[in-house]
Amino acid sequence: MILVISYPGEDHTEEVVRRLESRGRRVVPIDLSDFPSRASLRLEWAADGEPAYLVEDSRGATDLSAARAGWWRRIRPHEVAPAVADPSYRAFAASETSQAIQGVLDALPCRWVNPRAADAAAHHKTLQWTVARQVGLKVPRTLVTNCPRAARAFVDELGLGRVVVKAFLAMLEAWRETRLVTRDDLDRIELVRYAPVILQEFVPGVDLRITIVGEQVFAAEIDARRTSYPVDMRMVIGESDVRAVALPAELQAALLRLQRRLGLSYGAIDMRRTAEGEYVFFEVNPAGQWLFVERRTGLPISQAVADLLARLAGA
Known part of the structure; x- marks a missing residue:
């Protein structure tokens, strides 16, 4: 069995799964956002025998211990049921779910693309x-800083038009393109103190x-x-x-x-x-x-x- 951690509609996942299934491979996709509200798990360690790592979602029940390969492709955060309204309870439910699932994924007897700790x-x-x-x-000359003075000195040394600013992660909720630092950016350079920024020499x-x-x-x-x-x-x-x-x-x-x-x-x-x-x-x-x-x-x-x-x- 090949375990795939991703979500419906992710086109890269679907293309690879299609190719695997056409060759007769059993592929089990898991969307982490289904837990704990739309999917359940039952993890058991009996007095004798091997542990059981059972999950059940809309596709039925699966024993994850049968996985021989895992693909850590794309993940979405756990979704707690709307009935849990209190923010502290919601945070607790999400945290407990993460602890249970992340631990069992690391316990599986399978090889990962990519190994999860290395991927992180x-x-x-x-x-x-x-x-x-x-x-x-x-590697291009690079500065990571939340010190406005250091950021200004870096740009002054290389010159406007020769420095780009970029984000650490391409988040869907706050996506930012790589762009050249401008005079307007220098006018608000003090904002750098609120979060580290990547400044990098522009390489044509x-x-x-x-x-x-x-x-x-x-x-x-x-x-x-x-x-x-x-x-x-x-x-x-x-x-x-x-x-x-x-x-x-x-x-x-x-x-x-x-x-x-x-x-x-x-x-x-x-x-x-x-x-x-x-x-x-x-x-x-x-x-x-x-x-x-x-x-x-x-x-x-x-x-x-x-x-x-x-x-x-x-x-």
């Missing part, structure tokens, strides 16, 4: 940049989305230089030229070292190649998207993910 740690960009430097990747060039599945490296060039927003290719994918490319062998080796050091078997890496041919690392997203690359280039990334999960699950 690798989401931290401050860790990524340190490890990237250690494995031989070039061609974007690269490099998707790593196990030991397979799928690289695509995304040229947004002549689009309406060349600072952040995510904003102008439809305007950009996208094509599959080959990476230098030494760069591929460094990226695979990065994945191993972070403990990841899947990662969507963003880099930029300068006019001088230098490759600069920005970040790796342990749950990043790939369909926009696959559909434009034909790179068989979905099949590679399905193959990896099938191999981990065994016969």
Whole structure:
């Protein structure tokens, strides 16, 4: 059995699940937001025998101990029943649910894409940049700070038009594009004291989305230089030229070292190649998207993910 932690309508999940099921694999999708209000669990440790990890939702009952591979794809927060109105009780119910489910997922006798603890740690960009430097990747000059004085000094040193500001996480509730720091930003620089900000040297060039599945490296060039927003290719994918490319062998080796050091078997890496041919690392997203690359280039990334999960699950 292959356990998939995601939610209905997530197109990457559906594409991979379709491929697995077409090969006769049993796939059990679990949406964490179903707990505790729409799904139940029964976890038992008897005096003798193996533990039982039973969950039941609209699709029926499943013993999670049968899982041989797990895909930690995308999650939504637990949803507490509306009948629990008091905020403190709601927080308690969500916390207790999380403790029960997170613990049993870690107890399962299966191999994960990605291992959950490694996935959580690798989401931290401050860790990524340190490890990237250690494995031989070039990282742009970067400052993370909530000190207005330090932020202003960084921008003053590099100059307006040569510094971008970006967020740590791309949250649906508060999504922010990468953008150049402007004079108006400097006028309100004191606001930095309320939360750390990422300031990074702007690197002109061609974007690269490099998707790593196990030991397979799928690289695509995304040229947004002549689009309406060349600072952040995510904003102008439809305007950009996208094509599959080959990476230098030494760069591929460094990226695979990065994945191993972070403990990841899947990662969507963003880099930029300068006019001088230098490759600069920005970040790796342990749950990043790939369909926009696959559909434009034909790179068989979905099949590679399905193959990896099938191999981990065994016969």
